[in-house]
Amino acid sequence: MVTKIDHIGIAVKNLEETLKFYEEVLGIKSVGTEVVEEQKVKVAFLPIGDTEVELLESTDEDGPIAKFIEKRGEGIQHIAYRVDNIEEAIERLKEKGIRLIDEKPRYGAGGAKIAFLHPKSTFGVLIELCERD
Numbered sequence: 001m002v003t004k005i006d007h008i009g010i011a012v013k014n015l016e017e018t019l020k021f022y023e024e025v026l027g028i029k030s031v032g033t034e035v036v037e038e039q040k041v042k043v044a045f046l047p048i049g050d051t052e053v054e055l056l057e058s059t060d061e062d063g064p065i066a067k068f069i070e071k072r073g074e075g076i077q078h079i080a081y082r083v084d085n086i087e088e089a090i091e092r093l094k095e096k097g098i099r100l101i102d103e104k105p106r107y108g109a110g111g112a113k114i115a116f117l118h119p120k121s122t123f124g125v126l127i128e129l130c131e132r133d
């Protein structure tokens with residue numbers, strides 16, 4: 001069902017400062033930023049090999065990233081697995097009794113179709129499924 005790690009999502013307080021570290025210290029260049037209103041985040045994408053780091057800064061103090069940082073501090077927030085057909089993947093997970101945050105795919109940064117699985121069903125990791133054209 002899963003074909004690769006699409007990206008690793010990292011929650012940060014300040015996207016500009018974090019980008020300086022990634023670009024100037026690690027030498028990983030951002031290919032752009034996008035605001036995803038629905039998730040109250042500003043996202044930067046940093047491709048590395050055939051995967052990406054996704055840096056996420058909250059645009060709202062009530063957003064999921066702001067809440068994550070409040071509870072757990074900055075750090076890895078989710079891992080996104082690439083799937084070829086997200087609707088099929090969701091159906092399969094439902095049949096297996098896996099708890100989902102999104103029962104239907106929603107819009108993700110970069111035009112992806114995404115859905116989150118509940119960490120209670122995934123041994124503590126927030127998993128995102130991600131389908132791209």
Ligand code: ZN
Nearest residue numbers: 009054080128
């Ligand atoms: Zn993501």
